[in-house]
Amino acid sequence: MQRYFVHAEDWNNNEVIVRGDDAHHINKVMRSKNGDAIICNNPKGQAAICEIVSIESDHIKTVVKEWLEEAVELPIDVTIAQGLPKGDKFDFVLQKGTELGANAFIPFQAERSIVVWDSKKMNKKMERFTKIVKEASEQSHRNRIPFIHPTMSIDELLKESENYDVKIFAYEEEAKVSNYHSFGTVIENVLENQRLFVCIGPEGGFTAKEAELLKAEDFSPVRLGPRILRTETAALYVLASISYHYEELRCN
Amino acid sequence: MQRYFVHAEDWNNNEVIVRGDDAHHINKVMRSKNGDAIICNNPKGQAAICEIVSIESDHIKTVVKEWLEEAVELPIDVTIAQGLPKGDKFDFVLQKGTELGANAFIPFQAERSIVVWDSKKMNKKMERFTKIVKEASEQSHRNRIPFIHPTMSIDELLKESENYDVKIFAYEEEAKVSNYHSFGTVIENVLENQRLFVCIGPEGGFTAKEAELLKAEDFSPVRLGPRILRTETAALYVLASISYHYEELRCN
Incomplete structure (x- = not known):
């Protein structure tokens, strides 16, 4: 599943907005549709599976479906x-x-x-x-x-x-x-x-x-x-x- | 000290001949003179400090001064x-x-x-x-x-x-x-x-x-x-x- 790092201000409760190059990537490169899932990371190092709910020309709206518990960072x-x-x-x-x-x-x-x-x-x-x-x-x-x-x-x-x-x-x-x-x-x-x-x-x-x-x-x-x-x-x-x-x- | 890998046939008792690109490197790039030392490796994985005794246009004649005991290869x-x-x-x-x-x-x-x-x-x-x-x-x-x-x-x-x-x-x-x-x-x-x-x-x-x-x-x-x-x-x-x-x- 494709992964995107999303700025803090684009996380609002359960809604996550993906903008800029990443929105372009989802829309034009991955050709994703409503209902498709991506992984969004927040700046605190947390990740969630998010479902795409609307695709606009300059941003993609998604909602959090499931928080992931991943231990992928070095312990030091x-x-x-x-x-x-x-x-x-x-x-x-x-x-x-x-x-x-x-x-x-x-x-x-x-x-x-x-x-x-x-x-x-x-x-x-x-x-x-x-x-x-x-x-x-x-x-x-x-x-x-x-x-x-x-x-x-x-x-x-x-x-x-x-x-x-x-x-x-x-x-x-x-x-x-x-x-x-x-x-x-x-x-x-x-x-x-x-x-x-x-x-x-x-x-x-x-x-x-x-x-x-x-x-x-x-x-x-x-x-x-x-x-x-x-x-x-x-x-x-x-x-x-x-x-x-x-x-x-x-x-x- | 510069290191060169020398073919088996160019090792004769104490004499080591360096040829080709390496000879060019010693002569033209390093601008070495008689009496200068280089390290020569043989194909068995042994290395020796060698003194340059003559510099010809296409080869360099050296003599072994000291065999080195180096453990630089992975044990596996x-x-x-x-x-x-x-x-x-x-x-x-x-x-x-x-x-x-x-x-x-x-x-x-x-x-x-x-x-x-x-x-x-x-x-x-x-x-x-x-x-x-x-x-x-x-x-x-x-x-x-x-x-x-x-x-x-x-x-x-x-x-x-x-x-x-x-x-x-x-x-x-x-x-x-x-x-x-x-x-x-x-x-x-x-x-x-x-x-x-x-x-x-x-x-x-x-x-x-x-x-x-x-x-x-x-x-x-x-x-x-x-x-x-x-x-x-x-x-x-x-x-x-x-x-x-x-x-x-x-x-x-």
Whole structure:
């Protein structure tokens, strides 16, 4: 069943109104009729099966038939801070990270980031980013759309990280020593509903100075397996591992 | 240090010859000089630090200085069988799957595969695939280059799977029932050095008929978290989870 995220103001008691691109999608792409059912998600992360009761040119009126109880969100609240990578790799991190359950994303200007995002073009960029996470949330049947923060400096990032319970950063240097910090130990010690902050460097990784700053703010350096991952693969490794640990390994 | 995979015939006692694109890379891109060191891998999965002793226009002569003892390969031998996906998604699975430690890849023609690979263009395709896994192996500092099998039908795939100890397939239907097969249980029971066969459907997933065929050949259906993953994300989830389980969770 097709899934749509609907703004809070379009939920009125039992009636849910779908507008804009989504209304167009229901009407013109899915060619739905009155009586057909869709799934609507509200911003609180709840989902309901809704029946279409009227199709207008610019909106679709539906009524709630049944609230769904789905446990599709990661039990840990994970924010991915990604050092600005080259090309369209951030798009990729957003799409795959959403599929894998991330709760929020923070792009940040790292010392070794080769690109600088033009602030004049940020509105357009954020529009595209928002569309990517919305579509990936619908496609992967999530109940929440991840939040995308504005681009931060490393100082802003350190400040933001104070709101989190556990903080880690992927540090390639850790993969080269045998006495490295175990990613497994960190993950095992995160409690349900705690907030995890994951910091990933850009293509060249973190500088020694950045690593020191992060360590001073209680970020634990971790390795993500003994192989060297590309920057855009690191967040995926972290999210897949957390899903595996909390959703597949312990669910017997 | 830059890493190159060198054919068996170019290893002669202590002397290693690097040819072709790699020689060009050393000479023209890295602008290396005599006395500089590189890492050479042999096809057995061993690596050595080698010193450049002469630079010719079409080959570079080096001598082994030190054999490296690296444990960078997954302790389980994982083959990813991927139902032919659309566009360049198979390239993506090869690149990311190599980074994450896959041992081999098998593209297969699934019922719901929309594309059919033109057999006339297969040579060109395999050339590109081989280049992708070689470069990803070098970049991720692996000691082996994954093997890419020719495209198989489902029957050929079932026959090939007889060579494996444990067999699983990602089955979306399993994610919808509460009494699903746990991926964690399967992974926990794979022994070191055993061979794991992972079968991933194309965009539309497996048909019920394919699922029955796979089950009849002892493939266990697994879910990969409660969210619905795109086809090209599924293999990555499996490989990251195996790395996490065997390389990061148990290494304390």
